Amino acid sequence: MTPSRAERIRREFARAWGEIGAAWGVAPSTATVQGYFLAHGGPLTEPEIRGALDLSHRAAALALAECAEWGLIERAPVARRTGRRGPAATAYLAVGDNWEWFHRVAKARKERETDPVIPVIARCVELARIGAAEGLAEGGEENELRDLSQRLDGLLRFVHLFDRGVGVIVAASPAATEHLFAVLGELDDTTMARLIELVEMVEPADLALAARAVARFSPRAVKRLVGLAGTPALARLIGR
CATH class of the missing domain: 1.10.10.10 (Winged helix-like DNA-binding domain superfamily/Winged helix DNA-binding domain)
Known part of the structure; x- marks a missing residue:
């Protein structure tokens, strides 16, 4: 048939x-x-x-x-x-819908991939640090161990941050993830490029401080803040 x-x-x-x-x-x-x-x-x-x-x-x-x-x-x-x-x-x-299975795949991949590898990398970093600090190696290998420790430590920080990003999606509901991506869908490429450029100009600790402050606002206060975003009053308050 x-x-x-x-x-x-x-x-x-x-x-x-x-x-x-x-x-x-x-x-x-x-x-x-x-x-x-x-x-x-x-x-x-x-x-x-x-x-x-x-x-x-x-x-x-x-x-x-x-x-x-x-x-x-x-x-x-x-x-x-x-x-x-x-x-x-x-x-x-x-x-479920597309966001539900996306959420489940993200969770499964985190559990199968980044979660197991983080302690392995951390252990290798620690072994290299111990070897360099105690001078167990001969023939100048302490420097090689120190370089190895720094290289793996950089990789560990990267994997930690990547895992943190995936973890944010996993911890959120599929509906919340969809809402976040919907916001990104409303922004044109020029606006996104400018936002990324602005983010690079501010220290991560300062951005985190601002984010924590906003997180303490009530839903009503956040809506009022968002409502002010396009008004001349906000531009006069903070300048351009």
């Missing part, structure tokens, strides 16, 4: 999603299955997935299990019969 035009588009999208996933280190079959769920929008069984994406039973089952482990799909409340014979099969549904 020839698939409908909509079904052909779904399959093409799923294949493209699989290629994107592979570039990010996700098994192509897993990403392809997730892509098909995203494009389909309804409950699907393993036989339906297998038939639509031309996967073996093993590949389809493994991909479904991996999607479930990442929290991208969940079992539908009711089994689904896909043919005239045999028992109804377990059906699966994509979880």
Whole structure:
């Protein structure tokens, strides 16, 4: 039976999603299955997935299990019969909206990648510091250990900050993350470039101090502050 035009588009999208996933280190079959769920929008069984994406039973089952482990799909409340014979099969549904699965992927990748590597890097930094401080090495290796410690310490700070950024998304609700990205979507490239330029001119500690002060405001006060942003009164108060 020839698939409908909509079904052909779904399959093409799923294949493209699989290629994107592979570039990010996700098994192509897993990403392809997730892509098909995203494009389909309804409950699907393993036989339906297998038939639509031309996967073996093993590949389809493994991909479904991996999607479930990442929290991208969940079992539908009711089994689904896909043919005239045999028992109804377990059906699966994509979880939530796009921001929900994005949130879950971010959380899973943080737990699998940055969380485990931070203590490893920290341990290596400490070992290099101890070696350089105690003078355990010979032939001038103390300097090499000191340089290694500094290099790894810089990497550790980078990973800590990256992990902190991902952690902010993970700690927020999917709705809050969507709201934040919606704000970015309202800003044109020129405005974003200017904001980044201004941020670079202010010390991180000073920006953090201002952020902590704003965080203590009530919602009503924040709305009033935002409302003043485009008024001449604020420009006169702080200058340009």
